[in-house]
Each structure stands twice: as C-alpha cells, then as structure tokens.
Amino acid sequence: MIKCIIVEDEILAQQVIQSHLQKTDQFELVAICNNALEAAEVLNNQEVDLIFLDIQLPGMTGLNFLRTLEDPPLVVLTTAYAEYALESYEFNVIDYLLKPISFERFSKMVNKIKEGRLFSQEPKEKSNVPTDHIFIKSNSKFFKVNFSEIMYIEGMKDYLKIFTPEYKLITHQTMSDMERLLPPGKFIRVHKSYIVAVPFIKSIYGNAIEVDKATIPIGGSYKEKVMQLIK
Structure with missing residues (x-):
C-alpha cells in the first residue's frame, strides 16, 4: 500500500x-x-x-x-x-x-x-534472489555489500548513505526501495531517514538508538515498533 x-x-x-x-x-x-x-x-x-x-x-x-x-x-x-x-x-x-x-x-x-518505483513486482523465480547480499551502485561501480556488514542506512532526499564498519557508500536510491530489499527481522526502520541493523544496536534510550559511534533518532511513529525489540 x-x-x-x-x-x-x-x-x-x-x-x-x-x-x-x-x-x-x-x-x-x-x-x-x-x-x-x-x-x-x-x-x-x-x-x-x-x-x-x-x-x-x-x-x-x-x-x-x-x-x-x-x-x-x-x-x-x-x-x-x-x-x-x-x-x-x-x-x-x-x-x-x-x-x-x-x-x-x-x-x-x-x-x-x-510503472515507476513505488510498485515493485514480485520476482518470478524467488530462488534467484540473493539472501545474504546486495549490489550497490556508487560512483559508477557496483559494490557487493553483505547484509551482515550493514550497520545502518541514512536517507537524504533521493540518496542513501550505507554505513558498514569499514566503509560508507552513497547511492541514488530511496528508503522505501531499500527497505523492500533488506531481509525482514534483521533490519528495522526507526525514523523516516534511518534504517538500523538489529545486530549492531548497542543501546536504546529515550528517543535514540546507539549504533557503533552514531546516535540515531527514533521517529514518533516508529517508537512502538522499536520498543517491541526490548519486549
């Protein structure tokens, strides 16, 4: 929807x-x-x-x-x-x-x-869909990024910053598109501009999440979903 x-x-x-x-x-x-x-x-x-x-x-x-x-x-x-x-x-x-x-x-x-990007079609052969990685286009190159490496993703207009422990990629994509590509259960949308990898969460306090050295805000409409992680 x-x-x-x-x-x-x-x-x-x-x-x-x-x-x-x-x-x-x-x-x-x-x-x-x-x-x-x-x-x-x-x-x-x-x-x-x-x-x-x-x-x-x-x-x-x-x-x-x-x-x-x-x-x-x-x-x-x-x-x-x-x-x-x-x-x-x-x-x-x-x-x-x-x-x-x-x-x-x-x-x-x-x-x-x-016909555009909001309506994604289900793949005809789900067996061909990668379950452990994604290819990200950045600076005219396609980088293979394992889902297990992604700490969090930050949205900025029509671009995304993808943070891993070793590097950061900037790609031309939307948060909604990326959210559909990520494996369920391992990532959580915590703000209109942030998606966080659950295994990398250090702490949750107030309206913020600590991931690595970053403090990420929790949006009001996402807080209930975040709190379910604690429960």
Whole structure:
C-alpha cells in the first residue's frame, strides 16, 4: 500500500481526491491537511510515500512548502492554474493534475506510479534472489555489500548513505526501495531517514538508538515498533 496525504484547503477538492482514492486499492490515506503547517507535522510523525499537494495554499504555497523539505516523498501537484506547470518541473513531481480532476485523468496518474518505483513486482523465480547480499551502485561501480556488514542506512532526499564498519557508500536510491530489499527481522526502520541493523544496536534510550559511534533518532511513529525489540 502507498501511504499518502492530501494537502488541500478546498473541501470540494479534498472530497474529489479522496473519492478517487477510494476507487483504487493501492492507496492508504493517512491524513487530510488544510495547509503546509499541518502537512509538515504529519510528515514529521508518520511515514508518507506520496503527497497530493495543492499549489495555492493559505500561508505558504505548495511549491514553497516543497522547498522546505529535506527528504520529500513523491509529489502529485493539484491546481486550477496551468501556468505553474513549468515551475513544478524544478521539483521532479510525478504528475500535475488540473482541477477539476476527473477519475480518468486520476487513473492515468495511478498507472504512471505503477510503472515507476513505488510498485515493485514480485520476482518470478524467488530462488534467484540473493539472501545474504546486495549490489550497490556508487560512483559508477557496483559494490557487493553483505547484509551482515550493514550497520545502518541514512536517507537524504533521493540518496542513501550505507554505513558498514569499514566503509560508507552513497547511492541514488530511496528508503522505501531499500527497505523492500533488506531481509525482514534483521533490519528495522526507526525514523523516516534511518534504517538500523538489529545486530549492531548497542543501546536504546529515550528517543535514540546507539549504533557503533552514531546516535540515531527514533521517529514518533516508529517508537512502538522499536520498543517491541526490548519486549
């Protein structure tokens, strides 16, 4: 399921997008926000894969809001004004929907997402899927990284830092994509920007986890999952 939020101050537009979402089975609506401030609070406390973002918002425009985000989810812009389309390309949005949004046009957007990175297909031959390592592309090379070597992973926009005891790799990939590739049970998402290898955890205290020499924050929406490790 793709977790999404609607950031829109017009009630009718909120209802239209929500209605379209209900007609598909790929989306989970996490929240409806009336302005950028409400949206920022949701993003700080919950995992969100996709934002339906109105450009004309009270207080701060949708585009200015995007400029404030260090690691934004995927974005679909919604607006009644076609003249913002060119400016929106600066943010690499996946689609630009003009109001009123028809379900036919909305469906085209859904298909675009299906063809992209959010919808991963199950491998036909699971026996060919590596269970102990992954190949990471960094600086035009592919590095073989054993899962047992990874201490933690830090997300930064469209890039990841992968930390091992001996080296650090930077690769062009998303946290959601990486999370799907890691073996379950050995890694835990503790923050929207951090994945931690359970065997490398030294201690858990307050809202932080100690891994090697790093202190990693625990996000509010991930704390219950982290505390289950202690129990």
